[in-house]
Amino acid sequence: MKFVALSNLLISLCLSAPVTQADESGQPPLLREGTSSKSYELVFVGNSFLAEISYSREDDFFLVQDDHFRVFDTAGHQRFALKRKATTHRVPMTHYVATSEGIYDLSETESVFQQFAARINDDPSRTLTVKSWQGIFGELYEKADVVVYGREPDFDLVRFPAYLRIEGRWVVVYIPIKVDVQDHFDLGSTMESFPAKFNRMTYLKSPVTGALAADNYEIRNSNSPLPEDDFTYRQPGKLDWVSFRKQNTLDSTYYLGIPLSYTGPAVHELTIQGETMRFRENAVKPVLGQPESNIHWFTLPERLADRSAVSFLEFTPGNNVSSQGSDGVYVLRPQQ
Structure with a gap:
């Protein structure tokens, strides 16, 4: 009896749950095509499953890490x-990208x-x-103005690399295995005696979803x-x-196949500084609840908001x- 009552309740909820129909007149552009208002524009950046987006306070630039x-x-x-x-490995939380031969400094123009x-x-045959x-x-270390550690041991040497910039030139020093390295692949490695x-x-970060713009779920959450x-x-x-x-x-109950959520085309509206822009993409609609856009709006922290009016959507x-092909990252920027 309890099972039947539950089934009837689910059917009732499913049948009574309202689903708003999209207005096809004046259809806005697909998100991938970009959209704009009088003062802002939303522009596709690149494909990404989980993008990492960070900002350099010292050099005033954004770094978007996807492919x-x-x-x-x-x-x-x-x-x-x-x-x-x-063969390229970004040192976590820095603008340095290391290879076996040298370093890219992404803070330059x-x-x-x-x-x-x-x-x-x-x-490889001997070590200090x-x-x-x-x-x-x-x-x-005392002479260096920058010291960063590789995110994993060198494949051939099985030793962590340390990268030091001394008077504008880079030196790589491989660390003996017996030296303790506090290893964190995504947040960066370091040593207690030589931070x-x-x-x-x-x-x-997305203030609404609470997600950090990181390509690692542990950090993102x-x-x-x-x-x-x-x-x-x-x-x-x-x-x-x-x-x-x-x-x-999109999802249904296991035994009865009663829908729990749907997916389909939706029209989204973004409002900033009193200006609006619309675009379309798929959304997910639970039977009970509002549609979920699967969009993160990543912004600078409030203390840095005066540095730039730029933000990013993912x-x-x-x-x-649940997609019409707009997967990826977008920059929302003032029009020039």
């Missing part, structure tokens, strides 16, 4: 892009690559003792303590849905049924 390392100025225009490869001026302790290494590294020296970049936990983020406008038309059943559909 490229993309550098944007504070007006929201791309300066350059460096393609990501298996163009992609700048510097070969290592020296390589220390890189002989801990005491010898500490003496050499300690002297270099890293660099200007940390700041994550953007704020499961690791970060400086951003103490920042206040405010969305500079409003993102809402205007209409929705159910097209496919559309991350659950599957191809």
Whole structure:
């Protein structure tokens, strides 16, 4: 009896739940096509499943990490892009990208690559003792204005690399296995006796969803303590849905096949500084509840909001049924 009563309740809810039909007249552009208002424009940046978007307070630029390392100025225009490869590794929370041969510094106006001026302790057949290494590294450490650590051991040497910038030139020093490295693949590695020296970049965040603009779920969901936990983020406008038309059943009960959620085309409206722009893309509509856009609106923390009027949108559909092809990252910037 309880099962029948529950089934009847679900059927009743399903039949009575309102679904707003989309207004097809004056159909706005697909999100992927971009949209604009009098003063703002929303422009496609690149494909991404989970983008990492951060900001350099010292050098005033945004870094978008997807299939490229993309550098944007504070007006929201791309300066350059460096393609990501298996041989390039960004040092977490920095604007440095390391290879086996040298370092890219993404803080410049163009992609700048510097070969290592020296390589220390890189002989695979032997290694420095801990005491010898500490003496050499300690002297270099004191001279360096930047010290960062690789995100994983070198494949051939099985030793963590340390990258030091001394008087504008880069040196790589490989760390003996017996030296304790506090290893965190996504937040950066360091050593207690020789802490890293660099200007940390700041994550953007979606104030509505609470997601940080990180390409790692643990960080994105704020499961690791970060400086951003103490920042206040405010969305500079409003993102809402205007209409929705159910097209496919996305989820249903296991036994009876009663729909629990639908997906289909929706019209979205973004309002900023009193100006509105509309676009269309799929949304997900639970039987009980409002449509879910699967869009994050990433912004700077409030303390940095006066630096730039630029923000970013990321559309991350659950599957191809809940997308019309707009998957990726977008920059929302003032028109010039």
